[in-house]
Amino acid sequence: MPKFKIHHVTRYNYETPVRDSANQILLFPIQDDFQQVLKQDLHITGEPMVDIYKDFYGNEVGSFMNAEPHLELVIDSKLEVITRGNHEPADDQPAEIQWAELHKIRSQFPYIDFLKQEQFSSLGEVTRIIGEMDLRSLTPYQTGKKLNDYIFTHFQYIKGITSVETTLEEVWNLKAGVCQDFAHLLLVMLRKIEIPARYVSGYVCPNKSGMRGEGATHAWVEAYIPFYGWLGFDPTNNCNVNGMHVRLAVGRSFSNCSPVKGTYKGTSSHTLEVGVSVSYEDGRTSEEPSAVLAAQPKNANGEQENSYRRYMEMIQQQQ
Amino acid sequence: MLSRVADSLYWMSRYLERTDGILRMLKMNYASSQDDLGEFSWKPVLQIFTYMNEGEANAIAFQSRAVLQYMVTERENPNSVFNIVTHARENARSIQDHITKEMWQCLNDYYHAVRNEHLLIRLEREDPISVLDVLIKHGLLYYGTTDITMARGESYVFLTMGKFLERALQSADILDVKFSDVNFDFSKTDTTYWKYLLLSISGYELYLKTYRSGFEPRKVVEQIVLNDNFPRSVKYSINRLHGYFERIRNQGNTKANEKMQFMIGRLRSHINYSTVEMIEEEGLHLYLLRVKKELRDIANALNQYYFAYS
Amino acid sequence: MQTSELLNNYHVDSHTWDEMYLNESVREQYRGVVEFMQRLSIEELNKKEELAKGLFMSQGVTFTVYSSGEGIEKIFPFDIIPRIITATEWKFIEEGIKQRLKALNLFLKDVYNEQFIIQDGIVPAEMIYSCPHYLREMYRFPVPYDIYVHIAGIDLIRNYDGSFYILEDNLRTPSGVSYMLENREITKRLFPDLLPKNNVRAVTEYPNILHRNLVSLSPRRISKPTIVVLSPGIYNSAYFEHTTLARLMGVELVEGRDLVVDNHKVYMKTTAGLHQVDVIYRRVDDEFLDPLMFNGSSMLGVSGIMNAYRKGNVAIVNAIGNGVADDKAIYTYVPQMIRYYLNEEPILKNVPTFQLGHDEQREEVFANMHKMVIKKTNESGGYGMLMGHVASEREMELYKEQILINPRQFIAQPIISLSSSPCYMNGKLVPRRVDLRPYALCGPEGIEIVPGGLTRVALKEGSLVVNSSQGGGSKDTWVLAI
Structure with missing residues (x-):
C-alpha cells in the first residue's frame, strides 16, 4: 500500500484587477477500496467558503467565488493518500460471452453515458482501423490492452503541442499530444467497439520509474471489463493502472473532470501556472511545485478573450 | 436601484x-x-x-x-x-x-x-x-x-442629473466655440451674431428683459454662465445637479457619495463665486475648459461609483 | 344585407372543425360578437383594425427582426375577432392540462432522482440519456418543493371532430403570455362593453398569481423577498414580454451582467452596493444560464448561479433541465406517464407520434411521408419542420438524408387539420386555422390556469403553421363563464 504526499498548486495572475470570479474545483480524490485520503489541506487566496457536493459521476466538486477586485488566485492543495493496486482481471470467460454481456448492458445506467461517441470527421477512419484489428476474437480486456498500446505506439507525446481547445480531429491528424489527448483517443476507440470507457483525471506517482505525467495533473482511461469492473489503462505510459495513480475525478471526457475552472470579469488577460510535486515513502521528492510551476498553453483565441465584458474560461490542461 | x-x-x-x-x-x-x-x-x-x-x-x-x-x-x-x-x-x-x-x-x-x-x-x-x-x-x-x-424617486434623480450635466456641458461648449470664432474678442459688437447665439439657446428674450443696453459680449457671457434665472446657464444647471445629487446622498455607498459631493460642491462654489470680470481676467477659454473638465470628471465618477455593473 | 357581406365569404372546409360555424349557422358563443360586428360599417371595422395596429405600435408591443444590420420593429399581427371557448370546453381543457402537468412534474423529479420509470421499463433509458436536455448537472439536485415546472404553456389543437389534442408541452421558458394580456387590453378598446355582456372571464390575475408563487419560493423567510425577472436583454425577441411581466409584478428586470454570485448567494449590483436576490424568474435558456457550469462563452448568464441554487440560497423558475420532459420524442410517453404516476386515464389526447429512431416506425413514416409532419425533437417555433402534404419530392429526399444522420432527433405525426376560426380580412370574415396555448402556473399550493391563453392563427389561407416566425398572428382568447 504505497503512500504519497502530493502538493498541487494552481496560480492565476492578472495584469489589472479582475472581479466577479466564480470557480469550480475537482481536487478531492475519490475514496474507495483502492484509494484512501489521510489528509487534505486546501488553501485558496482570500480563504473563500468552499461548498462541496457530489456530481452525477460521483465526484466531489468544490465551488467558491470572489466578487472583490483581485490580482491573483492561488489554489494550493496538499494531500496524503494511500493507494492499493487491484488484481488483474481473471479474464477466464469466453470472449463471446463477455462481448454479449457488454451488449446487454449498453443501454443501462451508468454504462450508457460512457458509450456515447463524440463525432468528428475522422471517426470513419478510426472505425476502419479498429475493424482491421479483428478485436472481436479477443476478450474485452485484451482489446483494452491492445488499443492502449495502439495509442501509445502511434501517437507522439509532445508537451505544448495541443491546448484544452484542441479538437479530437486535430489531435488525430497531428498524431501527437499530451495525456489528455491520449485519453480522449482511447475513449473513442473503446467506445467504438462497445466497451464503456470513462475519462479519469488525477496524479501519477511513478517515483523513479520514469513514467510520463509527473509535475502536472495526469489523465487516463477506465474501461468496463465484464465480470470484473472498471480497470484503468494509461495510454500515455502504455500500462495498466496499478497503485501508482491517484484518481481525482471520472467523467465522460475532460470537460466533466477539469481539476480547476473558473470565470471572471475584467479587461485583463491572465497567466496560468500549474505545478504538482509528489513525495514518496522512501524520502524521494519530485521537485517542489514552485520549481515546476509551468505556464499553461494559451487557448487559440486568447487574444479575443481579452475584450471587455467578456467572460473568460480558465481551464488548465492535463499532461 | x-x-x-x-x-x-x-x-x-x-x-x-x-x-x-x-x-x-x-x-x-x-x-x-x-x-x-x-x-x-x-x-x-x-x-x-x-x-x-x-x-x-x-x-x-x-x-x-x-x-x-x-x-x-x-x-x-x-x-x-x-x-x-x-x-x-x-x-x-x-x-x-x-x-x-x-x-x-x-x-x-x-x-x-x-x-x-x-x-x-x-x-x-x-x-x-x-x-x-x-x-x-x-x-x-x-x-x-x-x-x-x-415619480420623484431615485430614477428621477439620475434622469435629472443626466439632463443638467449635459446641458451645462452644452452651454459651455457653445459659448466656447462661438467666442473662439471671434478670437475671444470681447469688443466685437455685431448685434446679429450675439442675437442668434442667444436665440439658439433660447435666451434671447430673457437677455432683452435683463440687459436693456443692447448686445454686449460680457453680458452674453454673464447670462450664459452666471445667470441664476436662465435655465440653460452653466450656473443654473450645476446648482440643479447639486440639488438632485443631495437627494441620493444619504443612501449607502458612502465612499462614492463623499467623493461625488466633493467634486460637485467644488465646481458649484467655483461658479457661484465667479464674476464676469474674474472670467475675463482668467480668460474665457481657460475658464470654460476648466468647467468642462470638472463636469467630465463628475460624469466619470458617476460612471465609476454608481454605474459600474460590468 | 350587412350579414351577407360580412359572412358571405366564410366557406368552411368540410373536414375541418370550425369554431364559429356549425351547419351553416353561427354557434351560440359567437353570436354576440357577430351581431356586434354586423352593426358596424366596413369603414368602422377597418378603423378598429387601424386602431389596434396603432395601439400595439405606440405601446411598443413589438418584436425585433434583424436584417441588413438594422433592427426593424414589427408588431405581432393581431386579428380583431376573438377566439371563443365555452365554459364546458374550458373545464375539460383545464382538467386535462392539470393532470398532464402533474405527471410531467413527477416525471422530472423521477428522472433526476430514482428513475423508477426507467427501471420499470416504461420509458427506455436511451430515450432519456440521448436527450440533449437531460442535464446531468441536475441529477439529485434539491429542487424546492419538488416543483420543476412553475410556468407551462401547453399547445392544444382541435381535430376535424372538435376533439382537443396536445400538440406540444412547453416547460422551459414558454413565451407569449404578454400577448394574452395585451390582446385583452386591446379588445377592451375595440369592443366597448362587449366583454361583460358576453360573460368573458378576466385574465388580469395572471401576474398576481405568478408573483404570489414566486414569493412563496423565497428561501429567505422575509417579508419582502427580492424577486427578479432575468432577461437576455433588449435584443431578445421576447424582451417586451419580460418588461411587461416585471412591470405587472412590480419586480426588477435584470440582465446577467446585473447579477453576481458571491459566497454562494446571488446579488444584484445597485447604486447603493450589492443587494441579495431571492427568486429569479429567468427567461434565459438553460445552456446560457451559468457560464461556469454550461456554455462558457455565454454572456447572458451568471457564473456560479447553479451553485447558489444548489445551496438553496436562491430559487430559479423554471427549474433547469426541464427540456427532457418537453422533448418531442419523450412527448410520446406522456400518456403512459399519466397512467404510471397518477393511475389515471389521460384526459387530453396525444397526437399519434412516430419515433424515427425506431427502425420500423421510420420505415412506415418514409412510406407515407406526404401525410406526415416531421419535426426535430429539440426545435420549436416551427423551425426545421417538414409538412409532407406540401413538400416536393426533392425536399422529402433531402429531409430523409438529414433524418438518417441522427434519427433520434426526429419525430413524425400525421397531419392534423387544426380547427378554423373567423378572421377579419378586407371587410370580410374568413376562416383561418388556430391553435391554443393556455398558461398554467404551479406553486406550492397547486396548479392554476388563467382562463384564457394565446390563440395563434395561421394568417395565410390554408396554412397549418401558426408560429409567429412563419407568418402567424394572434387573437384575443375568450373563455366564457357560462
Missing part, C-alpha cells in the same frame, strides 16, 4: 437633452442664415456637434440643407438626431419598467418620427423650420410627460 438602470436613465436623459440642444441650435442657425447677406457658415455648429475634422466641416459649411441632412437624418453621423434619439430609445427600452408607460410611448413616437422616410425629403424640399419644430415638439412632449408622470 440597479446600476445598469441608473446608467440607462442617465444616458437616455443626456441624449434627449443633447437632441433638444441640437434641434434648437439648427433651427436658429437656419433662420440666421436667411438673414445673412454674405455666406452663412455652419462651421461652428459642425465643430460643436459632430466629429468632423476641419476639412470635412469646410466642405459643407456653406450648404444649409446638406448640414441639416447630416445633423438630423444621417445614419453615419453618430451624433445625428436620428442616432441620438435611437440611442435614447434603446436605453429606455431596457428600463421600461423604471419610466412611465407615457414616457415610453413619447419616446417611441419620437423614434418612429425620426425614422419616418419622408423626413429627409421634407428637410430637403420644404421649410426646414417646420420640420425641426415637429421634432422639437416631440422632445417637449417628453419633458412635459416626464415632469407630470415620473
Whole structure:
C-alpha cells in the first residue's frame, strides 16, 4: 500500500484587477477500496467558503467565488493518500460471452453515458482501423490492452503541442499530444467497439520509474471489463493502472473532470501556472511545485478573450 | 436601484437633452442664415456637434440643407438626431419598467418620427423650420410627460442629473466655440451674431428683459454662465445637479457619495463665486475648459461609483 | 344585407372543425360578437383594425427582426375577432392540462432522482440519456418543493371532430403570455362593453398569481423577498414580454451582467452596493444560464448561479433541465406517464407520434411521408419542420438524408387539420386555422390556469403553421363563464 504526499498548486495572475470570479474545483480524490485520503489541506487566496457536493459521476466538486477586485488566485492543495493496486482481471470467460454481456448492458445506467461517441470527421477512419484489428476474437480486456498500446505506439507525446481547445480531429491528424489527448483517443476507440470507457483525471506517482505525467495533473482511461469492473489503462505510459495513480475525478471526457475552472470579469488577460510535486515513502521528492510551476498553453483565441465584458474560461490542461 | 438602470436613465436623459440642444441650435442657425447677406457658415455648429475634422466641416459649411441632412437624418453621423434619439430609445427600452408607460410611448413616437422616410425629403424640399419644430415638439412632449408622470424617486434623480450635466456641458461648449470664432474678442459688437447665439439657446428674450443696453459680449457671457434665472446657464444647471445629487446622498455607498459631493460642491462654489470680470481676467477659454473638465470628471465618477455593473 | 357581406365569404372546409360555424349557422358563443360586428360599417371595422395596429405600435408591443444590420420593429399581427371557448370546453381543457402537468412534474423529479420509470421499463433509458436536455448537472439536485415546472404553456389543437389534442408541452421558458394580456387590453378598446355582456372571464390575475408563487419560493423567510425577472436583454425577441411581466409584478428586470454570485448567494449590483436576490424568474435558456457550469462563452448568464441554487440560497423558475420532459420524442410517453404516476386515464389526447429512431416506425413514416409532419425533437417555433402534404419530392429526399444522420432527433405525426376560426380580412370574415396555448402556473399550493391563453392563427389561407416566425398572428382568447 504505497503512500504519497502530493502538493498541487494552481496560480492565476492578472495584469489589472479582475472581479466577479466564480470557480469550480475537482481536487478531492475519490475514496474507495483502492484509494484512501489521510489528509487534505486546501488553501485558496482570500480563504473563500468552499461548498462541496457530489456530481452525477460521483465526484466531489468544490465551488467558491470572489466578487472583490483581485490580482491573483492561488489554489494550493496538499494531500496524503494511500493507494492499493487491484488484481488483474481473471479474464477466464469466453470472449463471446463477455462481448454479449457488454451488449446487454449498453443501454443501462451508468454504462450508457460512457458509450456515447463524440463525432468528428475522422471517426470513419478510426472505425476502419479498429475493424482491421479483428478485436472481436479477443476478450474485452485484451482489446483494452491492445488499443492502449495502439495509442501509445502511434501517437507522439509532445508537451505544448495541443491546448484544452484542441479538437479530437486535430489531435488525430497531428498524431501527437499530451495525456489528455491520449485519453480522449482511447475513449473513442473503446467506445467504438462497445466497451464503456470513462475519462479519469488525477496524479501519477511513478517515483523513479520514469513514467510520463509527473509535475502536472495526469489523465487516463477506465474501461468496463465484464465480470470484473472498471480497470484503468494509461495510454500515455502504455500500462495498466496499478497503485501508482491517484484518481481525482471520472467523467465522460475532460470537460466533466477539469481539476480547476473558473470565470471572471475584467479587461485583463491572465497567466496560468500549474505545478504538482509528489513525495514518496522512501524520502524521494519530485521537485517542489514552485520549481515546476509551468505556464499553461494559451487557448487559440486568447487574444479575443481579452475584450471587455467578456467572460473568460480558465481551464488548465492535463499532461 | 440597479446600476445598469441608473446608467440607462442617465444616458437616455443626456441624449434627449443633447437632441433638444441640437434641434434648437439648427433651427436658429437656419433662420440666421436667411438673414445673412454674405455666406452663412455652419462651421461652428459642425465643430460643436459632430466629429468632423476641419476639412470635412469646410466642405459643407456653406450648404444649409446638406448640414441639416447630416445633423438630423444621417445614419453615419453618430451624433445625428436620428442616432441620438435611437440611442435614447434603446436605453429606455431596457428600463421600461423604471419610466412611465407615457414616457415610453413619447419616446417611441419620437423614434418612429425620426425614422419616418419622408423626413429627409421634407428637410430637403420644404421649410426646414417646420420640420425641426415637429421634432422639437416631440422632445417637449417628453419633458412635459416626464415632469407630470415620473415619480420623484431615485430614477428621477439620475434622469435629472443626466439632463443638467449635459446641458451645462452644452452651454459651455457653445459659448466656447462661438467666442473662439471671434478670437475671444470681447469688443466685437455685431448685434446679429450675439442675437442668434442667444436665440439658439433660447435666451434671447430673457437677455432683452435683463440687459436693456443692447448686445454686449460680457453680458452674453454673464447670462450664459452666471445667470441664476436662465435655465440653460452653466450656473443654473450645476446648482440643479447639486440639488438632485443631495437627494441620493444619504443612501449607502458612502465612499462614492463623499467623493461625488466633493467634486460637485467644488465646481458649484467655483461658479457661484465667479464674476464676469474674474472670467475675463482668467480668460474665457481657460475658464470654460476648466468647467468642462470638472463636469467630465463628475460624469466619470458617476460612471465609476454608481454605474459600474460590468 | 350587412350579414351577407360580412359572412358571405366564410366557406368552411368540410373536414375541418370550425369554431364559429356549425351547419351553416353561427354557434351560440359567437353570436354576440357577430351581431356586434354586423352593426358596424366596413369603414368602422377597418378603423378598429387601424386602431389596434396603432395601439400595439405606440405601446411598443413589438418584436425585433434583424436584417441588413438594422433592427426593424414589427408588431405581432393581431386579428380583431376573438377566439371563443365555452365554459364546458374550458373545464375539460383545464382538467386535462392539470393532470398532464402533474405527471410531467413527477416525471422530472423521477428522472433526476430514482428513475423508477426507467427501471420499470416504461420509458427506455436511451430515450432519456440521448436527450440533449437531460442535464446531468441536475441529477439529485434539491429542487424546492419538488416543483420543476412553475410556468407551462401547453399547445392544444382541435381535430376535424372538435376533439382537443396536445400538440406540444412547453416547460422551459414558454413565451407569449404578454400577448394574452395585451390582446385583452386591446379588445377592451375595440369592443366597448362587449366583454361583460358576453360573460368573458378576466385574465388580469395572471401576474398576481405568478408573483404570489414566486414569493412563496423565497428561501429567505422575509417579508419582502427580492424577486427578479432575468432577461437576455433588449435584443431578445421576447424582451417586451419580460418588461411587461416585471412591470405587472412590480419586480426588477435584470440582465446577467446585473447579477453576481458571491459566497454562494446571488446579488444584484445597485447604486447603493450589492443587494441579495431571492427568486429569479429567468427567461434565459438553460445552456446560457451559468457560464461556469454550461456554455462558457455565454454572456447572458451568471457564473456560479447553479451553485447558489444548489445551496438553496436562491430559487430559479423554471427549474433547469426541464427540456427532457418537453422533448418531442419523450412527448410520446406522456400518456403512459399519466397512467404510471397518477393511475389515471389521460384526459387530453396525444397526437399519434412516430419515433424515427425506431427502425420500423421510420420505415412506415418514409412510406407515407406526404401525410406526415416531421419535426426535430429539440426545435420549436416551427423551425426545421417538414409538412409532407406540401413538400416536393426533392425536399422529402433531402429531409430523409438529414433524418438518417441522427434519427433520434426526429419525430413524425400525421397531419392534423387544426380547427378554423373567423378572421377579419378586407371587410370580410374568413376562416383561418388556430391553435391554443393556455398558461398554467404551479406553486406550492397547486396548479392554476388563467382562463384564457394565446390563440395563434395561421394568417395565410390554408396554412397549418401558426408560429409567429412563419407568418402567424394572434387573437384575443375568450373563455366564457357560462
